[in-house]
Amino acid sequence: MKIAIMGAMPEEVAPILERLDDVEEVNYAKNRYYKAKYKDIDVVVAYSKIGKVFSTLTAATMLQMFACDVLLFTGVAGAVNPELKIGDLVVANKLAQHDLDITIFGHPHGYVPEGSVYIEADKDLIALSKIVASEMGVNVKEGIIATGDQFIASEERKNFIAETFKADALEMEGASVAVVCDALGVPFFILRSISDSADMDAGFNFEEFVESSAKVSAEFLMKMVDRL
Numbered sequence: 001m002k003i004a005i006m007g008a009m010p011e012e013v014a015p016i017l018e019r020l021d022d023v024e025e026v027n028y029a030k031n032r033y034y035k036a037k038y039k040d041i042d043v044v045v046a047y048s049k050i051g052k053v054f055s056t057l058t059a060a061t062m063l064q065m066f067a068c069d070v071l072l073f074t075g076v077a078g079a080v081n082p083e084l085k086i087g088d089l090v091v092a093n094k095l096a097q098h099d100l101d102i103t104i105f106g107h108p109h110g111y112v113p114e115g116s117v118y119i120e121a122d123k124d125l126i127a128l129s130k131i132v133a134s135e136m137g138v139n140v141k142e143g144i145i146a147t148g149d150q151f152i153a154s155e156e157r158k159n160f161i162a163e164t165f166k167a168d169a170l171e172m173e174g175a176s177v178a179v180v181c182d183a184l185g186v187p188f189f190i191l192r193s194i195s196d197s198a199d200m201d202a203g204f205n206f207e208e209f210v211e212s213s214a215k216v217s218a219e220f221l222m223k224m225v226d227r228l
């Protein structure tokens with residue numbers, strides 16, 4: 001088994017990289033991919049850079065060039081569900097693109113012909129996360145994640161996303177990674193830790209909590225890898 005471990009930002013994969021052995025850096029398509037061993041498991045680790053386009057490129061590369069059998073995403077997210085607090089973990093059961101809009105032609109938000117509003121994540125990996133969560137004695141919220149090419153820092157946009165997609169959290173890469181994995185038939189798992197609440201304080205909270213929340217997500221993800 002070869003596991004793809006992805007984030008979008010350096011902070012999101014740094015806690016993973018420091019735990020790898022026999023690291024080989026591969027430069028490809030203006031990005032860096034780290035082929036390595038984690039314990040005795042083959043992994044490929046990369047941060048895509050921010051947004052749906054970069055994360056699509058990295059996810060497709062992980063699967064088509066590095067032939068990974070499963071893709072795990074770790075990172076931070078903005079909270080939409082008011083129960084979610086900074087540092088809380090969210091596991092995506094399905095994901096949508098909140099900024100995909102051809103509603104003028106009568107389609108729902110997030111839909112284009114021959115696509116679907118939501119892509120569902122792998123149920124076995126979600127089930128595994130529940131086992132790991134109970135072993136670690138931590139709470140993990142399974143919910144809907146909305147993805148778009150915008151950093152959300154306004155109640156108005158957050159409420160649109162909440163109402164339109166029933167999202168629990170929002171970010172900028174998960175749904176595009178989901179489309180790639182779904183199209184190529186590779187199981188995927190999107191894990192996020194809350195760094196802000198996508199409101200007027202989002203920018204400040206993000207800066208303050210990105211590093212600590214990224215660590216929470218990365219550490220949980222590696223406990224999942226231990227069990228794969």
Ligand SMILES: Nc1ncnc2c(CN3C[C@H](CSc4cnccn4)[C@@H](O)C3)c[nH]c12
Nearest residue numbers: 008050076077078150151152171172198202
């Ligand atoms: N409120 C929010 N809206 C949209 N996305 C998020 C996220 C998740 N990530 C973090 C990062 C923000 S943009 C960025 C961050 N730092 C420097 C440059 N760009 C982008 O990769 C998406 C956390 N909070 C979010």
